[in-house]
Amino acid sequence: GENVEQHPSTLSVQEGDSAVIKCTYSDSASNYFPWYKQELGKRPQLIIDIRSNVGEKKDQRIAVTLNKTAKHFSLHITETQPEDSAVYFCAASTHGGSQGNLIFGKGTKLSVKP
Amino acid sequence: NAGVTQTPKFQVLKTGQSMTLQCAQDMNHEYMSWYRQDPGMGLRLIHYSVGAGITDQGEVPNGYNVSRSTTEDFPLRLLSAAPSQTSVYFCASSLQGLSNQPQHFGDGTRLSIL
Numbered sequence: 001g002e003n004v005e006q007h008p009s010t011l012s013v014q015e016g017d018s019a020v021i022k023c024t025y026s027d028s029a030s031n032y033f034p035w036y037k038q039e040l041g042k043r044p045q046l047i048i049d050i051r052s053n054v055g056e057k058k059d060q061r062i063a064v065t066l067n068k069t070a071k072h073f074s075l076h077i078t079e080t081q082p083e084d085s086a087v088y089f090c091a092a093s094t095h096g097g098s099q100g101n102l103i104f105g106k107g108t109k110l111s112v113k114p
Numbered sequence: 115n116a117g118v119t120q121t122p123k124f125q126v127l128k129t130g131q132s133m134t135l136q137c138a139q140d141m142n143h144e145y146m147s148w149y150r151q152d153p154g155m156g157l158r159l160i161h162y163s164v165g166a167g168i169t170d171q172g173e174v175p176n177g178y179n180v181s182r183s184t185t186e187d188f189p190l191r192l193l194s195a196a197p198s199q200t201s202v203y204f205c206a207s208s209l210q211g212l213s214n215q216p217q218h219f220g221d222g223t224r225l226s227i228l
Contacts, residue, residue: 006156009154043222044219049216089156101172102217104156104157107154
């Protein structure tokens with residue numbers, strides 16, 4: 001089945017710096033790659049997603065890149081702010097089609113220091 | 115529009131007790147799923163359903179049962195609780211399959227088994 005590896009497990013940056021979180025997946029048939037942000041004690045919330053027919057997607061300070069050949073995708077956060085501090089999860093669908101399931105990485109705890 | 119509603123928010127059980135975690139969504143979503151979240155383990159899929167009357171196993175199904183008699187409800191049952199089932203449980207739903215639709219999570223149920 002699908003396996004998703006996420007690195008690093010913790011990341012500390014200064015406010016205003018950029019943060020990059022990387023994920024690799026094993027199933028070449030996966031075609032949907034969302035990123036979720038989870039604040040302490042709260043539900044995971046979708047922040048950005050990308051599909052396999054797109055190489056990059058941006059939404060203000062957040063961007064995701066996808067390299068299907070290498071089977072890895074990354075989250076980029078620019079001009080980080082203290083409110084970006086949270087745990088971030090990547091995920092990949094196990095296979096294409098309408099009944100794919102999401103497999104999550106183990107998460108990255110991002111700390112943004114003022 | 116309440117989204118995904120989980121009850122209860124907190125529960126303490128004794129080993130061997132049974133319990134049902136409730137999940138309801140009012141978005142007419144076909145796909146619903148249950149995850150458990152343990153420290154350092156990310157979100158792991160327990161069971162999922164692609165529509166009323168259809169359920170299937172995820173990554174960690176042992177010790178849990180589900181049913182989907184209506185589109186709106188997807189309860190998760192622990193028949194004989196074990197300490198290893200202490201976790202935070204999240205229910206999620208999406209419009210169709212996961213290949214091209216984001217998942218909406220509930221607020222979670224924090225379950226402790228003594």
